[in-house]
Amino acid sequence: MNLDCSLLMDALRDDDPESLAAARAHAASCEACRLELQAWDAVSLAARGLHHEWESPSLWDRIAEALPARPSRLQIGGRTRLDWRLFASAAAVLLLTVASLWLVRRSAAPHQITAASRQFLTEQALREVHASEAAYVRSIDQLAKIAEPVLDQSPSPLIANYREKLTVLDAAIADLKDNLEHNRLNAHLSTELVSLYQEKQKTLQEVLQNAESSN
């Protein structure tokens, strides 16, 4: 890349290694540009001297003391503030569903509803829910497979950030699933898990959209 005096400022504005190298090569044989670059470099050198470090032996202790202990164990995905509303809505939906099913069954066979059949209804609802959940997770896995080549091969920092986010999400999903294994009927954990799956789906979609727009 050749450069003359009129392009020195453009090279400095571009601020990329190639332009700066060209500017320096030109300045080697041009006194005016050499002085300009010398002043430019002097400011940079002096600026580095403004980086300021000092000992703060008590700062981390202050921060640690101010940080509430593990307050956001279940804040993953930012739904905590909405959790009570989600919980209430979901509980209402579940209640209505179970009540409707119960009424339908009762009207169909009013004298045959026993404790055992109510138990069966609950189990059936659970099975349906788990089947839906499994289908949803499978579709996300399928999406992840399609996005995998982009995530693995793209050197883009944006994709690297998506990769990082997906790692965090997968870890959080695994964590929640583990908790759910021990407490299958915990509605709060289920809601959180759904939120994480939705976030993962959204992220994978963004990865693919990004790859598509880069094409």
Add this chain to the structure above:
Amino acid sequence: MIGVAGLTLADTPVQTIQAAEKDLSGVQPEANTVPLGATQLAPDAEMAKLCLQGDRLGYERLYGAHGARMKSIAWNMLRNHQDAEDAVQETFLKVQRSIHTYNGRSSFSTWVYRVLVNTCTDVQRGRRRQIEELPENITGQETNVPLRIALQRALGRLSEKHRTVFLLAEVEGLAHSEIAAVLDIPLGTSKGWLFEARRELQRLLSEGDGAVLRRIK
């Protein structure tokens, strides 16, 4: 189980899968974008994960890896040690409060620096303490001390945007892509503001009685 509300078929990504089932082999890498500490993605992800889980260890690692630089940025923006430390502490609390808003578009540390810069800007607007001068012997680097002191004063005369970009780029060594993410501006704007800041600083340092830069030339 209550989460079933979110598990309807309407939410399955079938359409996206269908749309995506095409050749993506031509994906081009993005140019000129290197995230903050690109070589530290794994520790960054680990820190983010721990912080998301509310684990104090994540914040401790964040402080260990970035605390010194955070203090330096805060000091250069606020020019008061106590204010700088308070800003760093406030940043950690804000990070904890708003960790759920971290969307992964930038690296975790870049996001933290953004919170820090915003915190310092807020402190600047309601500041009480006095401006301090940079001690002459702080860095141990063989820099031109009169120029450094003059530069520090000249920085105070720049606009906020020019000063911030200059501090992040020239003092703290952030890349333009990182600055763009921290300040939420396009990469070209970061380059433009840095160029303007340097030109203005050169002008300020070349004029008047000080004229330290004129002496260099």
